[in-house]
Amino acid sequence: MSEIGHNSNEILGDDEDDDIVASDQQLRLFIERIENLEGEKKAIADDIRDVYSEARSQGYDPKIMRIVIRDRKLQPQDRQERDAILDVYKAALGLI
Amino acid sequence: MSEIGHNSNEILGDDEDDDIVASDQQLRLFIERIENLEGEKKAIADDIRDVYSEARSQGYDPKIMRIVIRDRKLQPQDRQERDAILDVYKAALGLI
Amino acid sequence: MSEIGHNSNEILGDDEDDDIVASDQQLRLFIERIENLEGEKKAIADDIRDVYSEARSQGYDPKIMRIVIRDRKLQPQDRQERDAILDVYKAALGLI
Amino acid sequence: MSEIGHNSNEILGDDEDDDIVASDQQLRLFIERIENLEGEKKAIADDIRDVYSEARSQGYDPKIMRIVIRDRKLQPQDRQERDAILDVYKAALGLI
DNA sequence: GAACTTATGTCGGTGC
């Protein structure tokens, strides 16, 4: 340890140190908020995985469940428009 | 078309219908549980994005924050091992 | 169904049909060009995977090789700046 | 600086140095092979991007082109099986 | 070793 040092152990210091400490603290808070949120996110991701596992054990196919879920996210209108153009392209390529 | 119909409108039906309905219901519950969880997950992901935005507005670099956060997830021992090998590789390539 | 039909079976038709056919052909060419390029890209990706496999069989750690390769892509100046900020952040978090 | 040094400047040295140098050289070759391949891969990716751009300038929708291309990669049989189960699930959810 | 999930980088769209 340095006796005087430019560290954070002084009770009374110069303003510059205060600024640095304040900044450090601010960054630390941002980081911790993010880490906490990531923790929550991971917990939910685990829950989702568990549900898929349970469904699989009941005979459902998770892969196809995912397709259904993805489809349900689309607005009916958007999907219809997309499908209309899609049909034109497929026809052009002899796919249908 | 069947005259009576093998659909879900009959008040009293055969057991097979009951089975189908039960199965449908089970799948629906799985799907809805997953969709709810995904909704929560997305909300948290949005929160994380907001924190990064706020940090950036305070002058912090989100890209480097991510590196720090990733690093903090590693066990000190693992990181040291990784860094040791990394140094060997860098030396071999004339990077240091 | 139209009597004469707006299809591609007529030997001699109207200009509109010609336009459609031309358009179809143009789209098809775009698609095929992309598919060919994607094929080449995949072949190279496979080659890369093979090199990593070979390196691993020689005792090298692919994960750390990737870090080195990523690092070598950075301009020396950029990397130094990044590392400088990184050190500040780590210090603020008591990581060093 | 060490007087004799464990570096690569000696013309004649011990076997251990030779081993290290040989190892360094091997790693370097792996890395360079990968970097070269990645360069080629990137060039092709750029070409693909250019084709999409050109197609867009001709009025085609790249997003939908991607869907078509993805679909063309599937084996007809696989897609049919998938679609069969998919229909069952969708029916259970009242999607169709 | 293959598939899926997450993370990162890029691109087009938008608002100031």
Next chain:
DNA sequence: GCACCGACATAAGTTC
């Protein structure tokens, strides 16, 4: 006009 923002595509990591 640029810079932020969201979406998309790609690449990496992880799990089975």
